[in-house]
Every structure is written in structure tokens, then in C-alpha cells.
Amino acid sequence: MSIESLRCKECGTACELDARYVCESCFGPLEVAYDHSSLDPAEAKRRIQAGSQGIWRYADFLPFEGRPGDPLEPGLTPLLRADRLAERLGIDAELWVKNDAANPTHSFKDRVVAVAVAKARELGFETVACASTGNLANALAAHAAAAGLGSYVFVPANLEEQKLLATGVYGTNLVGVRGNYDDVNRLCTQLAETRPWAFVNVNLRPYYAEGSKTLAYETVEQLGWELPDRVVCPIASGSLFTKVGHGFQEWLDLGLVDGEQPVFNGAQAQGCSPVATAFAAGWEICKPQRPETIAKSLAIGDPADGPYALEHARRTGGTIDAVSDEEIRDGIRLLAETTGIFTETAGGVTIGVLAKLAERGEIAAGERLVVYITGEGLKTLDATRDRFRMHEIDPDLDSFESEFRQAVTA
Amino acid sequence: MPITVKIPTQLRAATGGEAEIEASGSTVGEVLDAVFDAHGDLRERITQNGDLRRFVNVYVCGEDIRFREGLQTQIDEGDEVTILPAVAGG
Ligand SMILES: Cc1ncc(COP(=O)(O)O)c(C=O)c1O
Ligand SMILES: [Zn+2]
Numbered sequence: 001m002s003i004e005s006l007r008c009k010e011c012g013t014a015c016e017l018d019a020r021y022v023c024e025s026c027f028g029p030l031e032v033a034y035d036h037s038s039l040d041p042a043e044a045k046r047r048i049q050a051g052s053q054g055i056w057r058y059a060d061f062l063p064f065e066g067r068p069g070d071p072l073e074p075g076l077t078p079l080l081r082a083d084r085l086a087e088r089l090g091i092d093a094e095l096w097v098k099n100d101a102a103n104p105t106h107s108f109k110d111r112v113v114a115v116a117v118a119k120a121r122e123l124g125f126e127t128v129a130c131a132s133t134g135n136l137a138n139a140l141a142a143h144a145a146a147a148g149l150g151s152y153v154f155v156p157a158n159l160e161e162q163k164l165l166a167t168g169v170y171g172t173n174l175v176g177v178r179g180n181y182d183d184v185n186r187l188c189t190q191l192a193e194t195r196p197w198a199f200v201n202v203n204l205r206p207y208y209a210e211g212s213k214t215l216a217y218e219t220v221e222q223l224g225w226e227l228p229d230r231v232v233c234p235i236a237s238g239s240l241f242t243k244v245g246h247g248f249q250e251w252l253d254l255g256l257v258d259g260e261q262p263v264f265n266g267a268q269a270q271g272c273s274p275v276a277t278a279f280a281a282g283w284e285i286c287k288p289q290r291p292e293t294i295a296k297s298l299a300i301g302d303p304a305d306g307p308y309a310l311e312h313a314r315r316t317g318g319t320i321d322a323v324s325d326e327e328i329r330d331g332i333r334l335l336a337e338t339t340g341i342f343t344e345t346a347g348g349v350t351i352g353v354l355a356k357l358a359e360r361g362e363i364a365a366g367e368r369l370v371v372y373i374t375g376e377g378l379k380t381l382d383a384t385r386d387r388f389r390m391h392e393i394d395p396d397l398d399s400f401e402s403e404f405r406q407a408v409t410a
Numbered sequence: 411m412p413i414t415v416k417i418p419t420q421l422r423a424a425t426g427g428e429a430e431i432e433a434s435g436s437t438v439g440e441v442l443d444a445v446f447d448a449h450g451d452l453r454e455r456i457t458q459n460g461d462l463r464r465f466v467n468v469y470v471c472g473e474d475i476r477f478r479e480g481l482q483t484q485i486d487e488g489d490e491v492t493i494l495p496a497v498a499g500g
Contacts, residue, residue, distance in 0.1 A: 010465070022420040022495040027456050027465050029497035131499055185499040186469065192498075193419050202498040209500075237500030285464050288476050302474065304497050307464060 003063050006206055007033040009308070017063070019123055019203045029304065030206045032063045041255040048221070055111055055214040061250060062214075063207050068118035072146040074110035075214055077102040079222040079370070085338040089358040092365040096228070098219060098372050099341050105142045105166070106376035107135035107297075107344075108240065112211035113200060117143045119207040120198035126150060129197040131188035133181050133236060133297045134163035135375055140200060141170035152197060154184050160296060162379045180291055182302045201237075205304075212240045216247025219370055220257050227252075228370040230263040230363070232354050234346045235275050235320065236298040238305030240374070241266050245312045262370075264313050266320035267353035269295035269345075273322035275306050279313060280320075286310075294325045294383055295345040297375060319362075323352030329383055331355065335373070342377030350374070413441050413485055416492040417452075424451035438468060439481030441491055456493065467496040 005014040010028025021030050044060060051057025052067075055075035059067040078099045086095040103110040113136065120128050129152040130140045137153045144151035153167055157176030168174050177184045192202040200208045220227060227248060235241045245264055251257045268276045271293025274286040286306035291299035303309070313320050323331070331351030336342050343351070354371055357363055377384065391407050393399040412432045417425050425431060426449075433444035446453035456466045461481075468475045469492040475483045485491070 010463075020420075022418075022465075022497055024420050024423060025455060027420070027463055027495055027497075029465060136500075181499070182474070183472070186467075186472070186494060189418075189494050189498045190492075199498075201500050205498060205500070239500040288474055290477070300499060302467070302496065302499075304465075304499050 002034045002036050002039070002060065003065060004033045004035045006030040019125075019198060021203050021205045032206050032210055034061070034063075036250075036254055039254055044254070044256060045225070048217075055114060055211065058214050058217045061217065061247075062115055063119065063210050064122070068122065070114055070118060072104045072110070072114065072143055074103040074114050076218060079219065080339065080341075082339050082371075085335065088334060088338055089355055091358045091363045093363050094366070094368040096223075096368070096370045097335070097339055097341060098215065098370055100215065100372065100374050101341070101343060101347075101376035105135070105138040106379065107139065108212070108215060108372070108374040109135040109139040110143070111214050112136075112208045112239075113139040113143045115211035116198070116200035116204045116208035117147055117149070119204055120149065120200070121147060123198065125196070125198040127152065127195075127197045129188070129191075129195070129199045130154065130201050131181070131185045131199070132201075133299055134159050134379070135297050136201065137163060137167040137172075137174070138379075141167045141172035141174075144172065145170040154188055156181055156184055156296075160380050160382065162381060163296075166379065181300050182288065185300075185302075205239075209239045209243050212243035213247030213250070215240070215372065216244045217251065220248070220251060223368070223370075225257055226368075227257055227259040228262045229367045230265065230318075230369045232265045232267060232350055232357070232369070232371040234298055234350050234372065234374055235266040235268050235303070235309055236300040236346075237303045238266075238275060238309030240372075242305050242308045242312050244372070245316070261316050264316045264318040265353060265357060266309060266313050266318065267350045268320065268322045269293035269298055269328060269349050270322040270324050271295070272299045272301060274301060275303055275309050276320045276322035278306065278310055284310060293328075293345075294380075295328055295349050296380075297344060297346045298349060319357075321353045321356050323349055323356065327352035327355070329387060332377060332383055333387060336377070341373060343373045344375040344377050344380040345383050346375045347373040347377070348383065413487075414490050415441060415445050416490065418494055420495060421452060421455060421493065424455055425449050436484060437481065438470060438475055438483045438485060438491060441485060442468070442481070465496045467494045468492070469494065
């Protein structure tokens with residue numbers, strides 16, 4: 001058994017492994033602590049390779065004693081070489097795209113929700129809930145349905161229609177809050193005090209966050225048990241960004257992989273860039289912002305893990321950059337044209353930042369680089385509207401020759 | 411003038427279990443100081459060198475005080491101050 005306790009990231013106080021997320025001594029965030037002192041790396045690798053075709057192959061590094069049942073297992077998403085994208089960007093790098101849109105509800109959020117819902121069941125909750133910018137809503141509603149749990153999903157009422165539809169279909173209690181994500185988050189923090197619900201990203205957040213480590217583990221395994229030199233990863237609350245780093249570090253410390261922690265480049269939208277702004281200004285904490293961007297999935301103005309994301313980017317020699325809405329649209333288009341992967345606005349942010357890094361000459365020749373595409377383009381269709389035209393013709397050859405060919409050659 | 415300060419569950423051990431505390435002052439800082447004077451343990455837990463710790467959020471009538479003047483934010487009769495952990499979401 002390797003799961004030990006919850007521990008405060010600020011002051012180190014240990015507490016019980018139940019539904020809690022705040023240190024009572026200093027109000028800092030809690031994190032799961034493990035005791036891997038008896039782990040044999042070769043044996044651990046064998047256990048992984050003999051495991052399931054998804055995140056539960058990494059159960060030894062997740063907060064459970066054994067492998068919980070999961071009817072909707074996410075993970076083991078494709079890691080694809082993207083040579084044409086590298087070429088278009090003018091970089092001579094070994095560029096890989098981790099396509100995490102290939103999960104049950106089409107975003108990386110299936111990873112964190114699978115872990116949190118399994119923990120909710122273990123702790124005996126009958127109802128799960130979340131405060132979401134959209135993708136978490138889809139994932140929570142689906143995983144609750146698969147597990148036979150009740151669910152409440154709180155989102156900003158002005159979310160993309162696709163994300164609302166892809167949540168409501170699972171039969172959840174969908175609550176649209178008149179406010180932005182930070183308002184939703186505050187409300188859920190208050191609701192979590194009195195409702196007997198497992199809010200996956202409030203009172204179960206220490207467990208939920210662990211799910212993101214599986215993106216790092218998969219990257220290492222899919223690269224043949226090696227590390228990338230650099231990763232580009234989107235930031236909303238900063239949990240994904242820091243936990244991917246944490247996953248690499250764990251395996252480095254335990255001897256499952258050799259090398260160094262990759263350089264971490266964080267990606268935000270200019271219209272909601274509290275972490276990028278703090279990075280540029282040299283601050284250790286973020287100043288909250290009121291989001292105004294098409295990248296709604298990343299529109300968190302008061303990021304809980306902002307300070308840790310800043311620390312991790314600086315420690316690895318990375319950066320945190322922000323791109324405009326136009327650069328986000330361009331990023332979606334560029335990825336689609338060069339890899340056949342259609343990503344949502346968060347992926348547009350990631351590709352936009354990758355293009356910025358390329359332009360600034362920060363990517364060295366021969367570097368091995370992994371970009372995390374965390375969500376699906378069909379969920380943010382408006383971002384591609386009016387970016388191309390359809391040629392309408394009559395169903396005959398003349399019409400094709402005259403109307404289409406002319407339009408195209410003109 | 412009395413202002414209601416809402417205490418989150420995680421801090422109620424420091425207030426003898428009380429969820430709401432009445433205090434007076436004309437700014438958020440003054441009100442919180444009055445609360446800390448009555449419950450010294452609370453000062454210890456959520457402040458450091460006279461400032462709020464980095465994972466503490468304070469709201470006046472639902473608005474984060476960092477969008478106003480922080481601890482200098484003026485408060486009026488009947489306003490409600492809410493302290494919440496800043497470690498949720500994502
Ligand atoms: C598609 C997508 N990518 C990335 C993120 C960022 O996640 P985090 O809040 O862990 O930084 C989100 C968050 O909602 C998301 O929906
Ligand atoms: Zn602590």
C-alpha cells in the first residue's frame with residue numbers, strides 16, 4: 001500500500017484521506033502523499049505494461065489501494081509525430097502531439113473525473129458535482145451516469161451551446177450560473193460546505209488533480225520510456241500544468257525514467273492571462289482578471305494553482321505566454337491542416353503559443369517536444385466559423401466547371 | 411457599524427465553531443482586525459506578516475476585494491464579508 005495521507009503543500013501538515021481540500025492550519029491546498037519506498041522500478045514497469053489500456057494501468061501511482069472499477073476508462077490517447085506542423089513552423093524539432101481529445105468525452109478532463117468519481121464511490125458519496133468551464137461538465141455528467149451516481153453540474157450560463165448539449169444529454173442536473181467561472185467556483189465552494197456532495201474540483205480536488213499525472217506517465221511510456229525535452233501545455237487553474245510536471249518528477253525520483261524534467265511552456269489566452277501576466281511581471285502570485293476570450297475552457301480569472309504553475313515554469317527554464325483570439329483561431333486551423341486533428345479553443349491557445357516559441361527561436365534544433373491538445377474542436381464550432389467558404393453549385397458538370405472552378409481559380 | 415463576517419468551515423475551530431461573526435470597521439482590513447482581536451488563532455492561520463496568506467480569498471457582497479482596494483476596500487452598513495479558501499476549481 002503506497003497511499004499515505006493528504007498533506008498541505010504550504011506547511012506540510014498531514015491529514016486524513018477523506019473529502020477535504022484545505023489545510024486547517026494555514027489554509028493551503030492539500031495534496032495526496034505516497035510512500036513509494038518499497039517500489040521496485042522494474043517491477044512497477046511490468047505491472048504497468050500488464051495493465052489495462054487506459055489510465056488504470058498507472059493505478060500504483062494513483063490514490064487507491066488497488067484498481068477501482070471504472071466503466072468509462074479514459075487514457076492511452078494517441079501520441080502522434082507532427083512533422084508537417086514542425087515544417088510549417090520552421091522548426092527542426094522532433095515534434096509530437098498528444099491528442100487528448102481522444103477520450104470518452106473528448107477532453108483530458110475524463111482523466112481527473114475518473115479518479116475523482118472512483119474516490120467519491122470509495123468514500124460512499126451518492127452524488128457528485130463540479131464547477132466547470134465546460135469540459136469538466138461533459139466529463140462529470142458522463143462518468144456519473146456510467147457509475148450510476150446523481151450529479152450536479154454548475155457552469156457559467158453563457159457557455160458554448162455544444163458544451164451545454166454534450167452535458168445535458170447524460171441526464172445531469174445542469175445549473176447555468178449568471179456570472180463568470182470564478183463566480184461559479186465561489187458558489188460551489190460555498191455549496192460544498194453544506195451539501196453532502198462530492199464536488200470533484202472542490203472537496204475532492206486533491207484526488208481529482210492526481211488524474212492529470214497520467215498524461216505525463218503516458219508521454220514517457222509512449223516515447224519508449226524517455227522524457228521529452230520540452231512540453232507546451234495550456235493553463236486555466238494551473239492544475240494540469242503542475243501535475244504533468246509532478247508526474248514526470250515522480251518517475252524521475254523513483255527511477256522509472258532517466259533524464260531531466262522537461263522545460264515547461266504554459267499557454268493562456270490574452271483575454272484571460274493571470275498566470276502569463278504574473279510570469280512576465282516576475283510576481284510569485286497572480287492578480288485575478290475578469291475573463292474576455294473565446295477560449296472559455298481556459299477562462300479562469302483566479303487560478304488556484306497559479307503560484308505553483310509560475311514556480312514550475314521558472315524552475316524548468318520555461319515561460320508562460322498568452323495569445324490573442326485571432327492567434328487561437330489560427331492555431332486551430334494550423335493544427336487541423338497539418339495533422340488532421342481538430343481541436344477546441346484551448347488547443348488553439350496551445351498551438352498559438354507553440355508558434356510564438358518557434359518565432360522567438362526558443363526551440364533548439366533536434367529538440368524533442370510534446371504539445372498537449374486537451375480538447376475537441378466540435379465543442380467550440382464558432383471558433384472556426386467564417387474561416388473558409390463553401391462553394392455551392394447545382395448538381396451538374398457545367399455548374400461545377402463554371403461556378404466552382406471559376407471561383408477557385410479566381 | 412456592525413458587519414457580518416462569514417467564516418468557512420475549515421476555520422471554525424478557531425472561532426469556537428461560529429459561522430458568522432459581527433465586527434465593526436470602515437474598511438475590510440479594519441473589520442478583519444476586529445475579528446482577529448476576538449479570535450487570535452484566526453490571525454495566525456490566514457495572515458502572514460500583516461497580509462492575507464496567498465490561498466485566502468475575501469469577498470465583499472460576492473466581489474473579490476482584489477478587484478476593489480484589497481484590505482482598504484470601504485464597507486458600508488449591511489455589507490457582508492466572506493472568507494473562503496482559494497484552492498478550488500479547474
Ligand atoms: C480543454 C482544456 N484544456 C486545459 C484546461 C486547463 O486545466 P487546468 O484548470 O487544470 O489548468 C481545461 C480546463 O478546464 C480544459 O477544459
Ligand atoms: Zn498548511
